[in-house]
Amino acid sequence: MRFCKIHLTSAAIAVALLSADAVAQQSSAAGPFTAAQVTAGRAAYAVNCASCHEANLAGSGDQPPLAGASFMAVWGDRTTKAFYDDIRTAMPYGKAGSLDSITYQNIVAFILSANGAKAGPESLRPDTAVKISAIANGKIPADVARSSAASTDEEAGRPGAPMRLGQTLIGKIKNYAPVTNEMLVHPDPKDWLIYRGNYQAWSFSPLKQITDKNVGQLQLKWSWAMNEGGENATGPTVHNGIMFLANTSNTVQALDAKSGELLWENRLGPVAARAYSALRSLAVYQDKVYINATDAKLYALDAKTGKVVWETVIADSAKGFNETGGVIVAHGKVIVGLTLCRGQMPHCYISAYDAETGKQVWKFTTIADKGTPGGDTWNDIPDDMRAGGETWIAGTYDPELNTTYWGVAQSKPWMRASRRTGNAATLYGNSTLALDVDTGKLKWYYSHAPGESFDLDEVFERVLIDHGDQKTLMTVGKVGILWKLDRVTGKFLDARQTVFQNVYSGFDMKKGEPIYRPDIVNQKTNTWISACPSPAGGHDWPPTSYDQPNDLMIIPLGQSCNLMLGHDVAQHTGVVNAEGEEREFFMPGTDGNMGRLTAYRTSTMEPVWTFQQRSSFLTGVLSTGGNLACVGDYDRVFRCVQATTGKTVWTTRLPTVVQGNPISFSVDGKQYIAITTGLGGGSTIGKPSSMLSEVHHPDHGQALFVFGLPDGG
């Protein structure tokens, strides 16, 4: 269960009511809680829980429903004490255990009442243990079912975010040089122009002033406190000494990259109430900065002043659409994806906009409907039950082929027994898409995991690497298979397993197809099924780095497993959630180490070095021409290792979780390395939060840190 916000839809209400009716078994016993607790709990729920689970408890995205049939299926046979212990231990998401006991008790009382339990004379206590199905029936009171999203900032529970939206500082940058297509294709090493460093997503800086020999002298040059609240998993962009930062709450800032001085700030909003959904990147092109906001809007800001030049709606956020993956600018077009794809019609899409005007040029729908190409890969379920297919990581681009490459996330509900799609591919879920940049036409696709069942996305960065004349695309997903494809044709070339996994019992290396474990093929709903890795990956959103001089792909990996239970899902509802419950455990053979960093030589696909550690890695990897690979983790450590050996050569400890994307740049001949601390997020931070009970960090402290060698050295 997770506490995090999206807008309520009438369809969601319908779902809740339908679900409640389906389980209605009137219970007359008074619940072990008072009406006063329900009232207080409702207020506390609005502040701490509704932003993820919805005001009407219908759930959203990955966040499960807390009322109705799904809730009763999971909790009906368990006790009020177990439910109290669960939310006290794990919630609010990203800030587990941060509320006082009375508040948790009140929230439990409200949730029980929202499932038809009646208040009585006795107060609910932490040790009250009553079987939930004995007092609740899953029937949602009408006033709760009608509840809408929080209408005020206080109700939305925004912690420490800026209180005033709009442009707070208008810039007067005079030395700004427009970013040309040529600059994007061949970035100046002193810049970090694209979210992963270059169009190929290498996350590699050729700069070599900071090396494995002198990195021990690194010192903090400046830092910048970032907004609290939301998920901070960003990486700055730097051009000609100016840093553009996608802060949380859809705030965009320009900073002097050498001094840390604020040059302009535009708080676009909306304020982030979610504990997840990050702004992962922004893009710079010509004289504009482009950013997608989490309410599925796309903005172009004047790079010199920060003023909005144009804005456009990518999709209607009132229908639940959201966008977090960032943008890429290619051949004069701003290309962006969509998230929170819950079966809304029309489905989610990747879309492109004229960089100058904001006019939509094309869109490509990532869920195939009946009668469209790929529409026959969903086992004939209704179009409005086809969900997922999110694009929450911005794509890459090959200028010579004029092709942009995107990963597509898994289909939903998570488990195919819940989806009722069997081993069908559910296109374009968990596929690589190769799209013509000018038209959006599909050149080819590759379905990595037909029939996927455990929230094991294959959505992450598509890294473009050439070996002689061979143009390859490499990617690694949550299950931990490192894929190599021909990026001209989409042909499968090779694959390697990078972490322990038990989802595939085999792999057809001729066809490039996984073979599922038999009990996964024969799965049923409401049954726990084991999967390694868990939804935290394997590999997750913290991106790889391609150390080009050494032909090494350095991959942050995760080691955890889970049991997952898929709910029965009603048909024809129009709102589709993940519908999966999880219980996590340590991955066998890891000795309790959740983090692993491994380097693969991409020409041979052979591993070169690896090490593991207790804490999960929560940043991407930056490699540099100085034989360094830098990465941060859940235990607040930011480190650099020798790229060629994996040996740690420098560490520092930051105020809270090191989360984001490290970059390197230079100003006035001096090289810098920058990284953010960040909180919030999904499985990547959620799993260590619940499993590493001895690792502690403040629940605040989001900031940007810039390191460099001593002056005059």
Add this chain to the structure above:
Amino acid sequence: MPVNDKFDTRLTAVAFDGAMRANVQGDGHIDAVLTGNKLSVTGSFTELPSAATTAKLFMGPAIGVPGDAVYVLTVAGGTDGSIKGGFTLNAKQIVALRRGHLYVQLNSQNAPDGNLWGWLMPEHPVAAADVPLPGHGFLPQVDVPGNWTEK
């Protein structure tokens, strides 16, 4: 004795959610030796949240996938203690052991359906944290790589 006749595992928390977390803490280790078809199991555990009650050897369909109990182990102690047992394995169980499909589960008073568990794996190099090694580093995938078809 062949190297792969020794097996071991660390005992860590069984699969849990927030409601179970407080009762599935603790740590432990199991060593097992297969001599012919005789399996000898010894181990220890510490810092359980409640006193240990029972322990069993289970057999599942894959590493990390729960299955059915096949033998009962002897448990001594309370929140700290020891585990031991000796069994004659049948051919199917020996194959399962060599593939990493056998695991030990320890139950306790507050976690009667499982407190700690661990899959018995052939002894293999385990690097200390932060120590880089050549190769991929994850555990010997004794039941999967053979099923990866060659190109």
